[in-house]
Amino acid sequence: xxxxxxxxxxxxxxxxxxxxxxxxxxxxxxxxxxxxxxxxxxxxxxxxxxxxxxxxxxxxxxxxxxxxxxxxxxxxxxxxxxxxxxxxxxxxxxxxxxxxxxxxxxxxxxxxxxxxxxxxxxxxxxxxxxxxxxxxxxxxxxxxxxxxxxxxxxxxxxxxxxxxxxxxxxxxxxxxxxxxxxxxxxxxxxxxxxxxxxxxxxxxxxxxxxxxxxxxxxxxxxxxxxxxxxxxxxxxxxxxxxxxxxxxxxxxxxxxxxxxxxxxxxxxxxxxxxxxxxxxxxxxxxxxxxxxxxxxxxxxxxxxxxxxxxxxxxxxxxxxxxxxxxxxxxxxxxxxxxxxxxxxxxxxxx
Amino acid sequence: xxxxxxxxxxxxxxxxxxxxxxxxxxxxxxxxxxxxxxxxxxxxxxxxxxxxxxxxxxxxxxxxxxxxxxxxxxxxxxxxxxxxxxxxxxxxxxxxxxxxxxxxxxxxxxxxxxxxxxxxxxxxxxxxxxxxxxxxxxxxxxxxxxxxxxxxxxxxxxxxxxxxxxxxxxxxxxxxxxxxxxxxxxxxxxxxxxxxxxxxxxxxxxxxxxxxxxxxxxxxxxxxxxxxxxxxxxxxxxxxxxxxxxxxxxxxxxxxxxxxxxxxxxxxxxxxxxxxxxxxxxxxxxxxxxxxxxxxxxxxxxxxxxxxxxxxxxxxxxxxxxxxxxxxxxxxxxxxxxxxxxxxxxxxxx
DNA sequence: CTGAAAGCGCTAACAT
DNA sequence: ATGTTAGCGCTTTCAG
Numbered sequence: 116x117x118x119x120x121x122x123x124x125x126x127x128x129x130x131x132x133x134x135x136x137x138x139x140x141x142x143x144x145x146x147x148x149x150x151x152x153x154x155x156x157x158x159x160x161x162x163x164x165x166x167x168x169x170x171x172x173x174x175x176x177x178x179x180x181x182x183x184x185x186x187x188x189x190x191x192x193x194x195x196x197x198x199x200x201x202x203x204x205x206x207x208x209x210x211x212x213x214x215x216x217x218x219x220x221x222x223x224x225x226x227x228x229x230x231x232x233x234x235x236x237x238x239x240x241x242x243x244x245x246x247x248x249x250x251x252x253x254x255x256x257x258x259x260x261x262x263x264x265x266x267x268x269x270x271x272x273x274x275x276x277x278x279x280x281x282x283x284x285x286x287x288x289x290x291x292x293x294x295x296x297x298x299x300x301x302x303x304x305x306x307x308x309x310x311x312x313x314x315x316x317x318x319x320x321x322x323x324x325x326x327x328x329x330x331x332x333x334x335x336x337x338x339x340x341x342x343x344x345x346x347x348x349x350x351x352x353x354x355x356x357x358x359x360x361x362x363x364x365x366x367x368x369x370x371x372x373x374x375x376x377x378x379x380x381x382x383x384x385x386x387x388x389x390x391x392x393x394x395x396x397x398x399x400x401x402x403x404x405x406x407x408x409x410x411x412x413x414x415x416x417x418x419x420x421x422x423x424x425x426x427x428x429x430x431x432x433x434x435x436x437x438x439x440x441x442x443x444x445x446x447x448x449x450x451x452x453x454x455x456x457x458x459x460x461x462x463x464x465x
Numbered sequence: 466x467x468x469x470x471x472x473x474x475x476x477x478x479x480x481x482x483x484x485x486x487x488x489x490x491x492x493x494x495x496x497x498x499x500x501x502x503x504x505x506x507x508x509x510x511x512x513x514x515x516x517x518x519x520x521x522x523x524x525x526x527x528x529x530x531x532x533x534x535x536x537x538x539x540x541x542x543x544x545x546x547x548x549x550x551x552x553x554x555x556x557x558x559x560x561x562x563x564x565x566x567x568x569x570x571x572x573x574x575x576x577x578x579x580x581x582x583x584x585x586x587x588x589x590x591x592x593x594x595x596x597x598x599x600x601x602x603x604x605x606x607x608x609x610x611x612x613x614x615x616x617x618x619x620x621x622x623x624x625x626x627x628x629x630x631x632x633x634x635x636x637x638x639x640x641x642x643x644x645x646x647x648x649x650x651x652x653x654x655x656x657x658x659x660x661x662x663x664x665x666x667x668x669x670x671x672x673x674x675x676x677x678x679x680x681x682x683x684x685x686x687x688x689x690x691x692x693x694x695x696x697x698x699x700x701x702x703x704x705x706x707x708x709x710x711x712x713x714x715x716x717x718x719x720x721x722x723x724x725x726x727x728x729x730x731x732x733x734x735x736x737x738x739x740x741x742x743x744x745x746x747x748x749x750x751x752x753x754x755x756x757x758x759x760x761x762x763x764x765x766x767x768x769x770x771x772x773x774x775x776x777x778x779x780x781x782x783x784x785x786x787x788x789x790x791x792x793x794x795x796x797x798x799x800x801x802x803x804x805x806x807x808x809x810x811x812x813x814x815x
Numbered sequence: 816c817t818g819a820a821a822g823c824g825c826t827a828a829c830a831t
Numbered sequence: 832a833t834g835t836t837a838g839c840g841c842t843t844t845c846a847g
Contacts (some may be wrong), residue, residue: 131595131618133840144818149842157816179596180539181840183530183825191573199562200774205555212549212576221596223573226562245481246529246571267483351509354759380759387605387763403758409730413737436517483824494834499826505832531824534839820842823840830842 132173154176182273191221192434193247194427197254197319199226202380202408203423208254210427218435223247227255227319242269249434251275251427256320271443273434275426277322278447283437285429288449289323292419293330293375295454296403299417300373301338304462305401308335309371310342311350311360311381327377327405332397346371351379357384361392368378372463373401379408382416386459396460407455415458422450469650472678482523491519502527529735541571542778542784543597547604547669549576552730552758553773557603557625562779568785573597577669594618599784601625601777605672607632622726623784625776627672628797633787635779638799639673643680643725645804646753649767650723651688654812655751658685659721660692661700661710661731677727677755696721700731707734710744722813723751734764736809747811756803765808772800 138145143162151158151166158166169175183189194211195206212222225243243250250265254276257265262282265272276285300308310331313324334343348363350356357376361384364371376382382404389396396402404411409419429450437443488495489731491714492621501508501516509512510517519525533539544561546554562572575593593600597706604626605616612632615622624634650658660681682692698713700706707726711734726732732754739746746752754761757770779800 134842135840145841146819146843149816150817154844159816162816174591176591176594177842178534180530181823182842183533184825185840185842186529187823189530200552200556202550202552205558206550208555208558208574209549209576212574216575221573222575223571224558224562225566225572239776241524241526243528283624349847354763383760383763390765391735410733411762413733414702414760414764415740484826485824495825496827496835497833500833503826509832512832527826528824531839534841535824535826535838605831816847819845821842821844823842826837826839828835828837831833 116125117121131178132175134175134177136173137166137170137175140173141166149177170350183385188248188430188438189221189245189246190219191215191223192249192251192431192438193225193243194251195224195225195227195243195253195255197227199224203378203406204253205425207427207430210424210429211251211431212427213424214428214431215435218431220248220431220435248438249273251430251434253427254321254323255317256322256346258320271431271434271437273437275430281445283433283443283445284447285422285426285433286323286447286450287426287452289326290333291350291449292405292421292452293327293332294334295330295419296327296375296405297331297334297338299454299456299460300375300403301334301340302403303373303460305371305373306340306348307343307371307373308340308367309346309348309364309374310365311348311357311374311376311385312365313349313377314351314356315349316387324377331375343369344372345369350376350378352378352381354380354384354387357381357386358388359384360396361385361388365392365394373397373403373460376402376404378408379404379411379416379418381406382418382459383410383414386414386416396459399464401460401463403460411455412457417457417460418455420453420455425450474689476776481528482525484525484527486517486523487520487525490523499527504675524710538598538788539571539596539789540569541565541573541597542601542781542788543573543575544601545575545577545593545594545603545605547577549574552779553728554603555775557777557780560774560779561781562747562777563774564778564781565785568781570598570785598788599623601780601784603777604669604671604673606672608670621784621787621793623780623787623793624769625780631795633783633793633795634797636673636797637771637775637776637802638801639676640680640683641799642755642771642802643677643682644684645680645802646725646755647681647684648689649753649804649806649810650725650751651684651690652721653751653810655721655723656690656813657693657696657719657721657723658798659688659696659698659714659717661698661707661714661724661726661735662809663699663727664701665699666705674727681725693719694720700726700728702728702731704730704734704737707731707736708738709733709734710737711744715744721750723747723753723810726752726754728792729754729756729761729766729768732768732809733758733760733764736764736766738759746809749812749814751810754812761805762807767807767810768805770803770805775800 139149215222234390249271348360350360404418501513565572599621698710700710754768
């Protein structure tokens with residue numbers, strides 16, 4: 116950190132062709148080169164072709180920094196995630212990068228973990244300012260101040276995950292996710308269902324867990340089941356969290372016969388713990404997750420599927436459309452979710 | 466793609482404070498502001514403080530593009546990976562981003578998948594040129610031409626994974642990985658061991674699989690076991706590849722009693738297939754992988770562990786040191802690998 | 816359809 | 832210790 120500035124490398128010497136080189140060789144002015152290469156109107160076809168040929172020969176590319184300085188646009192987007200590893204986030208990032216690259220945009224990733232728990236976003240948006248043309252924020256609920264700050268910076272934002280007023284967002288209907296899970300379990304005959312949710316204290320104020328929980332509880336109540344907070348335990352959205360959750364669940368006064376983990380990774384932890392404690396799944400306990408993680412099929416996990424990479428891709432499209440001058444579409448269409456029934460759910464023990 | 470340029474947003478109007486604003490308010494010249502803010506020498510302490518205060522008040526940040534244009538350095542690095550999802554790659558990226566951010570560098574990710582199978586790197590390095598100060602290449606063996614091209618561009622590169630002469634690289638001793646796996650299996654009494662390796666045709670000419678295989682075969686030979694290519698099957702480094710591999714393995718004339726998957730994800734596939742076919746693991750077949758993937762513990766997979774995020778972190782450190790003017794260290798220290806014995810390996814069926 | 820020239824915001828000599 | 836000024840390479844009026 117402190118020595119990042121020390122002993123700076125001497126300024127790298129120029130090597131590559133500049134727009135002037137191209138202009139000289141092609142026998143035109145730099146303005147014409149600029150126009151020709153960017154497919155702007157008012158360039159004779161013959162001229163355009165010649166310029167392009169010369170540019171190729173010299174393998175000329177406009178220096179992005181110069182271009183950025185002159186136009187104010189950097190042709191790159193940032194994607195901010197709580198953490199960069201983790202199945203969910205890396206898939207979102209992959210989706211973003213794929214469509215960004217297709218549209219000629221660079222993708223810069225910023226992990227909030229490294230920057231420091233929460234204020235990361237403000238800080239990051241601070242430092243990200245002028246570096247990128249737009250920002251994709253994943254699974255972080257923006258505070259009004261943050262939204263304001265971003266607005267003031269005229270930095271277009273799109274959210275992945277939580278729906279927020281006044282900002283375009285993409286995602287699924289998380290209430291429906293909870294409903295799907297509850298319906299499945301209740302249909303199997305379960306009446307006592309545990310829940311493994313997110314972290315106890317969430318610096319990102321992530322709203323998705325609550326929605327899933329709500330959908331879940333709605334269906335339970337409709338079926339005459341009263342949600343019991345004693346079998347609702349935190350899982351931190353990690354495998355380890357899920358592992359630890361099992362003990363809490365099984366140690367409850369009236370242990371559940373089924374459990375809904377708000378994410379597959381936590382369900383994995385449950386499965387692992389169950390094996391260690393010789394708990395039969397689904398014989399003694401049914402487990403359902405959310406995501407359809409790559410290895411969900413491997414462990415036979417029943418889950419509510421969502422196409423995560425597609426979330427990222429859609430977010431990038433929305434953002435880039437906006438960068439191209441389209442009005443931001445504040446309506447939110449939910450991507451589909453489907454129940455994938457595998458072998459970790461079954462009827463309750465009789 | 467084609468319409469990425471159409472209907473360009475009107476140039477965003479300036480809003481933020483420039484260095485001149487700061488200079489004016491602080492009552493000094495822009496040069497002094499520049500010096501003060503970058504902790505350069507030859508600034509009176511009182512001046513420096515005043516300038517910093519003013520800069521804070523105006524929440525001034527040097528425009529990165531302008532700075533880049535003037536200095537030739539962008540304070541950002543690129544990391545090129547074959548794909549952005551996948552446990553291994555996302556962990557490497559996470560490691561890179563963490564240390565890059567700490568040193569004030571942006572991390573731009575480029576997935577080769579999107580860009581098109583192989584020539585991606587050349588093309589990417591083409592477009593990446595001048596955008597970033599350095600490049601981290603993950604699990605792609607660079608051709609001499611590519612290395613040349615990068616050199617000509619004076620773009621510092623560090624590799625994660627394959628060791629390559631003349632380029633700094635970080636990684637593990639993959640031959641040792643293969644040895645560790647073979648030793649474990651042989652110790653358990655196995656004499657007929659299958660191998661699940663990478664893709665049949667690898668556009669990235671990834672050398673790591675071969676090294677793991679070599680270490681593996683070396684140990685086998687030393688134990689008097691002749692490697693049998695008929696039980697060496699491709700697995701494509703994917704779960705599905707591993708799944709399919711089991712059938713090939715079991716269909717062989719003399720099926721193996723154990724199998725070494727060159728990566729955990731492929732081992733997962735094997736496990737999944739085994740469950741579907743009611744093959745008892747490790748009763749009928751032992752399975753060992755490489756990585757210690759997050760869910761390896763969940764499924765009880767025996768594996769050879771490596772700390773992947775740390776690879777990325779080290780690569781970033783090496784790169785940034787180099788950007789700070791240190792001589793690139795071409796020597797390669799191998800990160801440690803350790804055998805993690807769990808429950809997918811055991812003695813062969815009697 | 817093309818060219819000249821004025822910036823974009825910052826850094827780095829070179830003066831003072 | 833501080834100020835002046837000439838770029839960095841490109842885009843974009845404004846003339847022609």
